[in-house]
Amino acid sequence: MADYREAPLATRPKTLDPNEYFNLSPDYRRAEEDRAALRANLKRQYQLQLNNPHRTELIEDPALTRWVYARASPYPHFRPTKKTSLLGVMFGVVPLFALYYIFKTDRDNKEEKIKAGTLDRKFNLSS
Amino acid sequence: MRTSHSVRQQQPVNMAGVGFQRLVKALAKSKGSGLSVLASGCRAASGATKGSLPGPFPKTPEERAAAAKKYNLRVEDYEPFPDNGEGYGDYPKLPDRSQHERDPWYQWDHPDLRRNWGEPMHWNFDMYIRNRVDTSPSPVPWSSMWKQLFGFIGFMLFMFYMGEKLPSYQPIAPKQYPYNNLYLEKGGDPAKAPKEVKNYEI
Numbered sequence: 001m002a003d004y005r006e007a008p009l010a011t012r013p014k015t016l017d018p019n020e021y022f023n024l025s026p027d028y029r030r031a032e033e034d035r036a037a038l039r040a041n042l043k044r045q046y047q048l049q050l051n052n053p054h055r056t057e058l059i060e061d062p063a064l065t066r067w068v069y070a071r072a073s074p075y076p077h078f079r080p081t082k083k084t085s086l087l088g089v090m091f092g093v094v095p096l097f098a099l100y101y102i103f104k105t106d107r108d109n110k111e112e113k114i115k116a117g118t119l120d121r122k123f124n125l126s127s
Numbered sequence: 128m129r130t131s132h133s134v135r136q137q138q139p140v141n142m143a144g145v146g147f148q149r150l151v152k153a154l155a156k157s158k159g160s161g162l163s164v165l166a167s168g169c170r171a172a173s174g175a176t177k178g179s180l181p182g183p184f185p186k187t188p189e190e191r192a193a194a195a196k197k198y199n200l201r202v203e204d205y206e207p208f209p210d211n212g213e214g215y216g217d218y219p220k221l222p223d224r225s226q227h228e229r230d231p232w233y234q235w236d237h238p239d240l241r242r243n244w245g246e247p248m249h250w251n252f253d254m255y256i257r258n259r260v261d262t263s264p265s266p267v268p269w270s271s272m273w274k275q276l277f278g279f280i281g282f283m284l285f286m287f288y289m290g291e292k293l294p295s296y297q298p299i300a301p302k303q304y305p306y307n308n309l310y311l312e313k314g315g316d317p318a319k320a321p322k323e324v325k326n327y328e329i
Contacts, residue, residue: 014230036200040246042199046236059244062179063199064217067248070181074214081212103131 184210185217194219198247208250219247225255225262 006012014020049059078084112117121127171273178197184207194217195205208215229241236244240256254260265272303326306312310321 003188014273031201031203035204038199038201039224039243039246042243043236046244059243062175063245065175066179066181066198067252069175070216070218073181074196077212079212079214095208124304 179214181218183216190217199245200247215250221247221249223249223251223255223262225260226257227255227261227263268301 004016019033046059049055108117176192176202182194185194190248191205191207192202194207195202198205198219200219207217208218208220226241229235231241233241235241242248249255307324310315315321
């Protein structure tokens with residue numbers, strides 16, 4: 001295992017990371033232990049529900065609920081700032097007027113060409 | 128029977144009025160929206176509890192600690208998005224790593240998503256699943272990949288352009304036909320002798 005080389009497109013697994021085992025400060029170890037405790041608690045809750053023989057319903061994931069809720073309701077936390085107003089204008093207002101202008105001028109030019117008889121229908125198949 | 132019926136009803140109550148009074152009370156008291164508040168005065172115990180959903184940006188350290196606890200993160204690990212009104216609230220800012228990078232051999236609760244139950248989800252989790260964006264390290268640095276790609280494309284474009292400008296073909300001449308330029312096939316008179324045509328030079 002000492003000469004393990006990870007696949008070109010993968011990151012090294014945490015258990016084989018040498019920084020996990022050498023040069024560890026007590027703070028780092030404490031932090032890892034806290035994280036492991038949180039993880040273990042969640043695992044325990046999940047396993048209890050999963051292996052409960054009397055369970056008939058799906059196991060609800062509160063993290064998923066929170067994620068869906070957060071993604072679906074940004075509006076209460078929205079505040080008009082320079083950046084958000086600029087983005088809103090760029091994506092909502094500018095395309096409206098820009099596209100109108102572009103299409104209008106393009107169509108007007110085409111109409112003039114048709115009237116003058118100079119329109120070149122290069123890719124037209126029916127003639 | 129008539130007597131027992133009247134004994135049970137001790138006070139005459141206007142049944143239509145009761146529902147209306149409760150409705151008015153609920154409307155006057157209710158701060159939040161929701162038909163449930165109007166329909167009855169109580170909430171069901173199922174579903175998310177009040178404090179477990181994402182809320183506004185945490186300003187005090189106590190709010191930060193409470194939010195970290197809510198999201199199952201350590202207080203030191205919890206880092207909310209910067210508060211610039213973009214709609215994130217107190218949702219944690221997790222590192223932008225795709226699910227491709229997670230250990231394929233660990234026993235995840237949801238192996239296809241490489242995620243454990245209850246683990247806080249990245250804001251763009253649906254982008255980072257294993258069918259979509261992959262942030263794994265590439266075998267060669269990005270800059271070198273860009274250089275190779277655009278170098279090749281640029282070189283090919285340049286060479287095609289030069290080929291248009293300076294074409295070089297095999298030398299050709301008009302096709303030469305035998306039998307005196309096909310005199311008989313072209314309808315020449317068989318009785319008359321054709322003009323001798325020499326298409327070669329020795």
